[in-house]
Amino acid sequence: MNAPRMVGFVLGGLVAVAALLAPLVLSGSQLTIYVLLGTAAMVTVGVSLLMGYAGQVSLGQAAFYAIGGYTAGLMGVHGLPTVAGLVCAPLVAGLLAALVGIPIMRLRGHYLAFATLAFQLILLSVVGQLEVLGGDIGLQGIPRLGIGSAQLSNTQSYAWLTWAATALVLLIARNVITSRAGRGLRALATSEIAAESSGVPVARYKLAVFALSAAFAGLAGGIYAFFLGYIAPGSFPVLLSFEFVVMAVVGGLGTIWGPVVGAAVITVLVQVLNSLGTEPGMPPYASSVFSYAVYALLLVLTLLFLPRGLLPTATEWVRRALRGREPPAAGDRPAAAVPTGDASGSPAR
Amino acid sequence: MLDVRQVSRSFGGVFAVRDVTLSVADGELRGIIGPNGAGKSTLFNLVSGHLQPDGGTVRYRGARLERRSPHRRARDGIAIVFQGARIFRRMTAVENVMVGAHGHTRCGFVAGALRLPGQHREERAIRDRAWEALEQVGLTAWAHREAESLPLGQQRQLQVARALCGEPRLLLLDEPASGLRAAEREALAALVAELHAGGLTMLLIEHDVGFVTRLADRVTVLDLGEVIAEGTPEEIGRDERVITAYLGDGAGGDRRA
Numbered sequence: 001m002n003a004p005r006m007v008g009f010v011l012g013g014l015v016a017v018a019a020l021l022a023p024l025v026l027s028g029s030q031l032t033i034y035v036l037l038g039t040a041a042m043v044t045v046g047v048s049l050l051m052g053y054a055g056q057v058s059l060g061q062a063a064f065y066a067i068g069g070y071t072a073g074l075m076g077v078h079g080l081p082t083v084a085g086l087v088c089a090p091l092v093a094g095l096l097a098a099l100v101g102i103p104i105m106r107l108r109g110h111y112l113a114f115a116t117l118a119f120q121l122i123l124l125s126v127v128g129q130l131e132v133l134g135g136d137i138g139l140q141g142i143p144r145l146g147i148g149s150a151q152l153s154n155t156q157s158y159a160w161l162t163w164a165a166t167a168l169v170l171l172i173a174r175n176v177i178t179s180r181a182g183r184g185l186r187a188l189a190t191s192e193i194a195a196e197s198s199g200v201p202v203a204r205y206k207l208a209v210f211a212l213s214a215a216f217a218g219l220a221g222g223i224y225a226f227f228l229g230y231i232a233p234g235s236f237p238v239l240l241s242f243e244f245v246v247m248a249v250v251g252g253l254g255t256i257w258g259p260v261v262g263a264a265v266i267t268v269l270v271q272v273l274n275s276l277g278t279e280p281g282m283p284p285y286a287s288s289v290f291s292y293a294v295y296a297l298l299l300v301l302t303l304l305f306l307p308r309g310l311l312p313t314a315t316e317w318v319r320r321a322l323r324g325r326e327p328p329a330a331g332d333r334p335a336a337a338v339p340t341g342d343a344s345g346s347p348a349r
Numbered sequence: 350m351l352d353v354r355q356v357s358r359s360f361g362g363v364f365a366v367r368d369v370t371l372s373v374a375d376g377e378l379r380g381i382i383g384p385n386g387a388g389k390s391t392l393f394n395l396v397s398g399h400l401q402p403d404g405g406t407v408r409y410r411g412a413r414l415e416r417r418s419p420h421r422r423a424r425d426g427i428a429i430v431f432q433g434a435r436i437f438r439r440m441t442a443v444e445n446v447m448v449g450a451h452g453h454t455r456c457g458f459v460a461g462a463l464r465l466p467g468q469h470r471e472e473r474a475i476r477d478r479a480w481e482a483l484e485q486v487g488l489t490a491w492a493h494r495e496a497e498s499l500p501l502g503q504q505r506q507l508q509v510a511r512a513l514c515g516e517p518r519l520l521l522l523d524e525p526a527s528g529l530r531a532a533e534r535e536a537l538a539a540l541v542a543e544l545h546a547g548g549l550t551m552l553l554i555e556h557d558v559g560f561v562t563r564l565a566d567r568v569t570v571l572d573l574g575e576v577i578a579e580g581t582p583e584e585i586g587r588d589e590r591v592i593t594a595y596l597g598d599g600a601g602g603d604r605r606a
Contacts, residue, residue: 172462179461179468180447180454180475187437187448194435197397199423199452199515208458254439 003322008315012257016167023159031155035227037267038162039065039220042169044247044259046213049173051245052254053182054209055189057109060116061244063123064093064214066236068221070133073142073231082145086222093218098211105206120241124233138232145226158227165223166260169216174256176212185209239292246295250302252309261311269294350375350519350550351396356405358391365391367574368405373519373552378545380565380582381554384594388574389554390432393523396552397429398422409519424452428517432524434504436496442507443492446479449514475514482510486540502533509540520544520551526560538564558595562586570594 026034043065050056068089075085104115128136145152145161152158176182188195188202196202225231243266251262270291277287306313351373358366366388373379383389394400396407398419407414409427417425428449437445454475460468483489486506491499496507505525512520522541526534534557541564545551555561561568562582570578570585572594578585585591 175464176458176462179458180451180456180472181458181461183440183444183448184451186440186444190438191435193399193419194429194431194437195448196419197399197423197429197431198448198511199420199450200448201418201420212458212462 007318007322015260020160020163023156023163026159028155031159033267033271034159035155035162035223037263038159038166039224040244040247040267041166041260041263042220043217043244044251044263045166045169045173045256046216047244047248048251048253048255048259049177049185049216050209050213051248052252052258053177053189054185054206056105056206056210057113058116058210058213059113059238059241059245060118060120061213061217062236062238062240063116063120064097064217065221065224065240066120066123066127066231066233067093067096067214068218069225069231069235070127070139070221071218072222073139073225074133076142076226077139081147082143082226083147086145086219086226089222089225090215090219093221094211094215097214098207101207101210105203105210117238117241120236120238124236128233134232136233138230138235139225140230142225142229142231144229152226155227158223162223165219169219170256170260172212173216177256181205181208239295243295246299250298250310252311252313255309255311258309258311262309265310266294266298269298350377350410351552352406352408353392353396354406354408356392356395356402356407358395358400358402364388364574366395366402366571369571369574369576371569371576371579373550376548376550377566378541378551378553378564380561380568381552381571382556382558382561382568382585383571385556386573387571389556389571390523391574392571393521393552393554397427397521420452423515426452426516426518428512428515428520430505430508430512430520430522430525432527434497434501434508436499436504436507436511438495438497440496441493442488442496442499443476443479443483445496445507446482446510446514447475449482449511450475450478452515478516479510479514482513485513486510487536500533502529502536505529505533505537506540509537509544513544518550520549522551522553522555524555525553526555526557534560 022034023031043061047058047061050058071092072082072085072089075088076082100119104112104119107115127133133139145158152161177186184195184200184205187198188200188205192202224235228235247262247266248259249262250265251260252258273290273294274287276282277290302309351371353369353371356366356369357364369388369392371379381389381392391400395402396414398414398417398421402415409422409425414422423429437448440448454471456465456468456471459465480489480492483492486509488503488506488510491503491507496504499507509525525537525541529537538560541551541553545564553561553565562585565582567580568582568585569576570588570591572590577590577594578588580588
């Protein structure tokens with residue numbers, strides 16, 4: 001293993017351990033942020049797979065977050081085992097994405113972006129009309145997650161659940177990307193024609209990655225529903241879909257860990273600005289202005305100054321620093337057998 | 350191996366390819382030449398599967414091919430080297446080549462995500478095969494470079510390696526020499542000749558007449574979408590209609606071998 005990868009492993013491990021221990025010291029409201037950060041990271045990992053690796057844009061990822069939330073919530077409200085709800089959340093989201101994807105994944109670029117956005121808008125208004133889903137008022141009284149009589153009642157346990165689910169999502173994403181299927185996805189991002197002629201079933205692969213990213217969002221939605229105990233169409237605004245895209249871009253598209261970085265930076269920043277906006281003396285619109293402004297500003301600044309995102313840029317610095325200490329050999333590019341793409345090239349779009 | 354019969358394809362009422370018939374035998378290296386707009390690329394796309402013919406049949410190893418999707422064709426042993434540099438960005442050279450094995454390997458998303466037992470073995474087999482293909486084109490030293498950082502000549506060879514990784518029976522080359530410098534062109538010619546000696550059937554579409562006539566067993570000449578001559582390179586060189594087509598067009602006439 002070469003030095004940069006080693007540093008990556010150590011850092012990744014430290015972050016994972018720190019995140020695992022964090023719930024022990026965080027306060028109640030901080031734990032809530034922790035859970036929201038984790039669920040956002042799960043969704044964003046899917047966005048990174050879809051946009052960064054496979055080159056397909058989705059501006060409707062919050063729709064699948066909602067589908068996961070409603071699946072879990074509805075099953076819980078009707079007295080079904082909550083664990084089954086949590087398992088079904090990603091499955092239903094993935095399945096619906098596969099169905100919706102059959103027509104819309106034939107579209108490319110802006111058209112696909114608009115179609116996914118439209119899907120979310122349609123979904124939200126349909127959910128708002130359906131009495132069984134609680135309409136615009138939403139689904140209330142979702143039970144806490146539990147097996148039999150044992151319940152996850154405190155916030156801390158949800159934090160750990162989120163940690164485990166995020167780890168699972170990261171592991172699956174990494175395994176997929178470094179597999180044969182992942183190579184096919186990365187190939188079709190550059191040239192669908194060349195990929196297809198190399199034997200990659202392009203249409204099927206695009207559908208599969210869309211479904212997978214939706215499943216990640218669905219899992220996150222399920223956790224969110226059990227954690228808050230209440231969801232409504234208003235919990236999943238279009239702005240949330242944009243937020244996931246911004247997180248993915250800021251963290252680094254086409255990387256596995258970038259989404260976690262992006263989700264962390266944006267969630268924390270938004271929370272800080274939110275509390276600043278609600279300080280006494282601030283005008284009532286301050287907090288919403290702050291949040292919109294932050295997404296916009298971060299996106300613009302990232303695209304201008306760190307077009308590859310925070311994580312790839314930081315990795316490059318580390319790599320250069322390490323290389324500076326060693327005698328530079330010709331062609332000493334790391335011979336990474338398992339390229340996570342975490343320091344290579346620019347975003348696919 | 351490949352049997353194209355009476356194939357036509359028009360765009361907006363204009364025939365790009367009209368009643369083209371050609372038959373490529375096992376192990377043959379067939380050259381397709383013609384001036385600009387002769388229909389070479391259309392014919393290529395009809396065989397690669399990126400276009401469907403309006404009429405006529407394309408048979409490959411005896412079976413009809415017209416409606417088969419490009420990825421099925423790849424699985425069935427048809428590999429392609431595209432014009433220009435159709436390499437995959439943000440992937441290393443060896444990864445690019447490994448994509449070429451897609452057609453005859455199986456592990457999908459589930460096997461990859463869960464790291465099922467067969468996955469590891471297959472992955473190793475793909476990697477080994479890719480290394481062999483890189484060795485064959487002489488690019489092992491570049492294996493772990495970003496593919497897009499390679500010079501154009503090497504990118505073209507990388508495409509050949511990617512095609513070879515799929516263990517093809519029929520290799521289609523679309524203007525592989527275009528844009529290459531003399532030395533790169535020579536290296537490519539040597540590689541094609543070596544593959545030919547190894548018994549691979551190839552269809553070589555090329556604007557550069559000299560490149561084709563010195564490599565091909567037989568040459569088909571297209572002009573305005575129709576076959577105007579077919580024969581050995583020597584026969585083609587003497588053909589009045591070919592000379593007229595080229596001189597009349599003004600392209601490539603002086604580059605005749």
